[in-house]
Amino acid sequence: MFKEIKKRFATDDVEVKRPDLYKVGIKYTRLFELVHMLRDEYEYKTLNAITCTDWIEEGHFALTYMLTTLDRKHTFMIQTMINREDAHAKTFSHEFKQAQIMERDLHEMYGIDFIGNENLKELSLENWIHTPPLRREFDTLEFVNNHLTFREGRDDNVDTKAETKRLRALKKAAKEAAKKAKEEAKAQKPKDEKIKEGGG
Amino acid sequence: MIVVDLLLMLVVAYAVGFLYYGLYRNITARFQRRFGPPVWQSFIDSIKFFFKEESTSHGWMFYLGPVIMMSGAIMTLFFIPFFTVGDTFQGLSQYGNAFVILYLLVLGPLGNALGVGTGGSPFGAMGITRGLTRLFAMELPFYIAVIAIMSLSGSADIATIASEQTTFNAFAYPLLFIAAMISFIGMMGQSPFDVPGAPVEVYSGPASEFSGKFLALLMSQSAIFTFAKLVLMVHLFLGGASGFLELLLKTFILFIVVIAFGAIYGRFKTPQAVDFLLKVPTTIAVVGLILATWS
Amino acid sequence: MEHNGFIQEQKTLEGDLNSDTSHKNSVDFLMNWFRKRSIFVLAYGTGCGAIEMPPTFTSRYDAERLGIRGAATPRQADVIIVSGYCSYKTLRRIIRTYEQMSNPKYVLALGSCTVNGGMYWDSYNTIKKLEDYMPVDMYVNGCMPRPESILEGFIALQKEIGEGKASSWQKYEENYEFYRKNQEAVLGKKVEPSYDADWYLYDGGL
Ligand code: SF4
Numbered sequence A: 001m002f003k004e005i006k007k008r009f010a011t012d013d014v015e016v017k018r019p020d021l022y023k024v025g026i027k028y029t030r031l032f033e034l035v036h037m038l039r040d041e042y043e044y045k046t047l048n049a050i051t052c053t054d055w056i057e058e059g060h061f062a063l064t065y066m067l068t069t070l071d072r073k074h075t076f077m078i079q080t081m082i083n084r085e086d087a088h089a090k091t092f093s094h095e096f097k098q099a100q101i102m103e104r105d106l107h108e109m110y111g112i113d114f115i116g117n118e119n120l121k122e123l124s125l126e127n128w129i130h131t132p133p134l135r136r137e138f139d140t141l142e143f144v145n146n147h148l149t150f151r152e153g154r155d156d157n158v159d160t161k162a163e164t165k166r167l168r169a170l171k172k173a174a175k176e177a178a179k180k181a182k183e184e185a186k187a188q189k190p191k192d193e194k195i196k197e198g199g200g
Numbered sequence B: 001m002i003v004v005d006l007l008l009m010l011v012v013a014y015a016v017g018f019l020y021y022g023l024y025r026n027i028t029a030r031f032q033r034r035f036g037p038p039v040w041q042s043f044i045d046s047i048k049f050f051f052k053e054e055s056t057s058h059g060w061m062f063y064l065g066p067v068i069m070m071s072g073a074i075m076t077l078f079f080i081p082f083f084t085v086g087d088t089f090q091g092l093s094q095y096g097n098a099f100v101i102l103y104l105l106v107l108g109p110l111g112n113a114l115g116v117g118t119g120g121s122p123f124g125a126m127g128i129t130r131g132l133t134r135l136f137a138m139e140l141p142f143y144i145a146v147i148a149i150m151s152l153s154g155s156a157d158i159a160t161i162a163s164e165q166t167t168f169n170a171f172a173y174p175l176l177f178i179a180a181m182i183s184f185i186g187m188m189g190q191s192p193f194d195v196p197g198a199p200v201e202v203y204s205g206p207a208s209e210f211s212g213k214f215l216a217l218l219m220s221q222s223a224i225f226t227f228a229k230l231v232l233m234v235h236l237f238l239g240g241a242s243g244f245l246e247l248l249l250k251t252f253i254l255f256i257v258v259i260a261f262g263a264i265y266g267r268f269k270t271p272q273a274v275d276f277l278l279k280v281p282t283t284i285a286v287v288g289l290i291l292a293t294w295s
Numbered sequence C: 001m002e003h004n005g006f007i008q009e010q011k012t013l014e015g016d017l018n019s020d021t022s023h024k025n026s027v028d029f030l031m032n033w034f035r036k037r038s039i040f041v042l043a044y045g046t047g048c049g050a051i052e053m054p055p056t057f058t059s060r061y062d063a064e065r066l067g068i069r070g071a072a073t074p075r076q077a078d079v080i081i082v083s084g085y086c087s088y089k090t091l092r093r094i095i096r097t098y099e100q101m102s103n104p105k106y107v108l109a110l111g112s113c114t115v116n117g118g119m120y121w122d123s124y125n126t127i128k129k130l131e132d133y134m135p136v137d138m139y140v141n142g143c144m145p146r147p148e149s150i151l152e153g154f155i156a157l158q159k160e161i162g163e164g165k166a167s168s169w170q171k172y173e174e175n176y177e178f179y180r181k182n183q184e185a186v187l188g189k190k191v192e193p194s195y196d197a198d199w200y201l202y203d204g205g206l
Helices: A002-009 A028-041 A099-110 A140-147 A160-199 B002-031 B041-050 B060-079 B098-105 B107-118 B122-153 B158-163 B174-187 B205-209 B212-237 B244-264 B270-294 C004-018 C026-037 C048-057 C088-100 C112-116 C147-163 C168-174 C176-187 C197-201
Strands: A014-018 A021-026 A046-055 A060-068 A075-083 A088-090 A113-115 C039-042 C068-071 C079-083 C106-110 C138-140
Touching (some): A002 A021, A002 A028, A021 A028, A028 A075, B002 B041, B002 B212, B002 B244, B041 B212, B060 B098, B060 B107, B098 B122, B098 B158, B098 B212, B107 B122, B107 B205, B122 B158, B122 B212, B122 B270, B158 B212, B174 B212, B212 B244, C026 C147, C048 C079, C048 C147, C079 C088, C088 C176, C106 C147, C106 C168, C138 C147, C168 C176
Parallel strands (some): A021 A075, A088 A113, C039 C068, C039 C079, C079 C106, C106 C138
Antiparallel strands (some): A060 A075
């Protein structure tokens, strides 16, 4: 199977991650062909998930399609790259119905346009007008600081990090002191024992 | 004079109804091993709702629903005499008989259906549909039992039926009593027949769109109606009452039986409830009727 | 005998409730008394806190002994519990539900998420301070507050109602512009969610 894939799709990126998990990386143009092949010839009938990773330095998104056999024992990861700017891909919703909502989610979170998907409305971010939040150029902290107000702390507020450090140092000192005391007690112990024996 | 009598009847029914509702909540709580609310909790609730502001409007028909229900309940109450003897607390019973009461029993739900239908809430419409479906199945055994009792005692007058029982009808004709009792549990809105107002299925159904004073009206209505129905059952099957103590005792025993069923059983689905009511109590009622006329 | 501790607890809780004396006249006092002794809580939960409410209302903690009881629809409810973080999508529904309730109405906010964002303090999709968007009568902090503290919060709220101090619904009406501005700042111009059947049927669901 691997040999055939390697030969047919001219790729070297084939890997056995686990006995039940194979991975192959191919060009986007050959994606459909490979998925059809796996589905029709190799029992990988179900689309489990579509995930996306943002490689901002290289300038592309990595789309991963997970195909699973019907007995849920083997999974095939197909990884393919698409351009980051003007990100678009063709939809899988005609082959697999479940792809519709997965693509809708990716569209919401990364702004990838899935051509042919009839409903790409946002799922949980209603009326979202900013950058899609899971793209890495979206700075969450900055966004939060700009758009939302925080409650001012109380007057007796303490810096938790410094406070923990201080408490830890105190604890350590106490522990060492206890250790010392113990050692001293140990040094005295033989004497005590002797007394005890004498007493017995 | 009769006006004073009627007013007194209303006051008594209101007070006792709310007392029973409070007891109902408390006893159910004890069934569930809880402490439960105080006895007057239902009364507090209803008064609080009278103090709330109205914020919804669905047109006058919507507001007429609770009013029709309330008048249905009050009319039912007035046509049922509290006692079999004496002149007080007789209401309008000399002007009407059991047929009038049977008719008035369904007036409330129908009026409510008209009102809720105009309010846009889909849950209200669902609750009403459930309620009317159940009502249709519930009445059949009840009517059979009541009409059997009427023909057996040869009178349609409630007080006559009540006072003519040498042994209680409940023991003389147990099958009729059981059939009427099963549908009576449904009439009181208790499990397993509480399909119209199921809170987790249709969000309290017909009442889902009412707020404030109208909800308070609905609560008072159900308190009064409950007492009226209890008195009716006592008259038909338990020999009526000649004094307040007897009346309260008998109605309370009946009420305890009903709420014990309500606390123990889960809820039927609507088709299940209709199925059950049309099969089991109806059969029992018919068999009871045949047996009673045979002997 | 075995119930003694329980009755004691009940007495302490109710003693707390009955101790208020600051009322203007007897009608006010009566009205507030009825209001505080009968609280219908909307069965609505957001965030993790919703899981703490069932034990509060059922046999173990039994809030009904204090007159606190669940209501199925906002029309019948007096109190809405915002039980945890609110994402923007939830906030829309909360505001809509809150506006459907009839006066007087109160808001009880649970958990540190409603106070200052809690563990979601740097999330782009949850609000940090609930009182910017709707008035809040009582905060119960903790992550998550246990049923005991929820009951305490209810008692405190009841006390405020009894004294006539809990008037957040008036605040909302008077400062509507302010709240609306804040709501629009995070939710966009259209604050209310669309609520038609086609929302479910024709929009692809959800
Ligand atoms: S305060 Fe804690 S428990 Fe409550 S919603 Fe936030 S994270 Fe969840």
